[in-house]
Amino acid sequence: MNDKLRIKFWGVRGSYPAPGAGTIRYGGNTSCVEISAGGRTIILDAGTGIIPLGRELMQRKRPLELMLLFSHLHHDHTQGFPFFIPAYVPNTDLHIFGPGGTPETVKHVLEHNQSAETFPLSLRDMASTKQIESVRESQVIVWDEENVRVVGSDSGLSSEAVVIRIHKSYAHPGGVYVYRISWRGKSVVYATDTEGYVGMDRKLVAFARDADVLIHDAQYSEEHYRGMLAGFPSTQGYGHSTAMMAAEVAASAETGELVLFHHDPAYPDDWVAAQEAAAKNLFPDSCAAFEGMEIALSQRELDRMDVKYVKND
Template sequence: MAGTMRVTFWGVRGSYPVPGSDTVGFGGNTPCVEVEANGHTIILDAGTGIVRLGNDLLRRAKERGGPVRATLLFSHMHHDHTQGFPFFTPAYVGSSILNIFGPRVFERDLEETLAHSMLPPSFPVSLGEMNSLKFMRNMTETDVLLFDANQDTVTVKNFYHDQITDDPDVVQIRAMRSYAHPEGVFIYRVQWQGKSVVYATDTEGYVNTDQRLAAFANQTDLLIHDAQYSEAHYLGHAGYNATQGWGHSTPQMACAVAMAAQAKRLVLFHHEPRYNDAMIRELEQASQAIFANTTAAYEGLTIEI
């Protein structure tokens, strides 16, 4: 793994889980993406895909002979991006060390919002009863997260006021707050050794493309972009209600961002739960005619950068 950033998709659906024979090809779990860089495990969102990831992290930790160490970043706190966290097994193991970052919601701290999502009658175990060592902090656009290979902790710097290391061996994460989704959403950029991945779930396109996002994702190696709705669905055709303003994109919007950002590869993400495997393949093929290096995300997809 030296010099390689590895991205693995554990959950790729939006809104709600959809297990079944029609979705087995791409998977039915809600959003969770793992990024491995320089010995660090970074988890993007905690949809139901995080359940299997948690079990795999425990297996790896046992083989390695040490505890689970991971950093979890929430894009936002809607249910499909948090619903797997109560079943994330490493959070119950006392030796696990978890750094957790995410947005404030209606002036509530991340920890308070996450704790409320687990209160009875929703769930029988509270956040405080999870035995892992958890460090939780609100994320802002001015924060830069730094991961040194020789440290277990995450250093938080201010982009405008602190000196940020230019050491390529230090993993860096920055966030951009997008308002193209109800209540807003964080888009994350993870970079290391000149390589980067941008995670842009739950965002909607604009006329002439989201220029802020294109600049944030400039020349990224991998752009993971929301592509929940077909154009017909988005416009309210083919028997669907229109979804304009719902905070989700079409594959064409995702391709437009990829081209404007000069991204090397695009992965379509946050698939509509009502779409079966055949429908997603059609959207993938249509996207490849616009931006050739496009893949529709599926559970188990691993990309090495």
């Protein structure tokens, strides 16, 4: 069994896809991150980045068992799911979790997204075996040698279990789940679509404490956020952070590395690079996510993989 927890970024933009010459370096697909832990594959969000990920997974030519975690159910985090090829394959097992007021909320949203009025193929037409469940913040998702299940606590679990804890952020309209994925003493926190405000989200800081990697929303520059950028209105209250807000959380939580995520689709590559530079001033171990970027964690040491921009044909 591979002893490394690996992270790969397939979509790093927010709001809507942004293809074009100005987004070549960081990529234009919307949110999708792949986590590999002990042979298990966990997918965070199903923006358009899940489409090339699905093609890559099909190259493995074996039955697939996958977990998909939705941070929330806004369109830019679900829009790639109808085009996710493994979901149409009968020998694929999909465990799908996300937020909702009832256990059926995620399923109902996915069904609506693929209703006859909006898409030619329904959720039922996807031939994979699907477990779809809305979970609560107080619950823990466990994937161990036996199965995938939702439990009330993380006590008494195998050291080989992948354990996923949940923190609900209320800074984004409708609320967003922040996930902490842990395996063999290594942990990754995925905090997209959250807004720092003044003084940070102290509950998020506590939730992310000592994480090896913090993936944090950093959609806007400080000038854009405060309405001081020509041509752009203030975005305070929109539920998204700046690079400095993300860096403040990483510094306060003493995380190993900060990955800036959910870049504004209007920002060309040089603007995203400027966000990265700003974050480094406060938290030196910061980087801006780009499509194809990989990070490997082993023995609580972080090794940046030598991966450049990967074009997904």
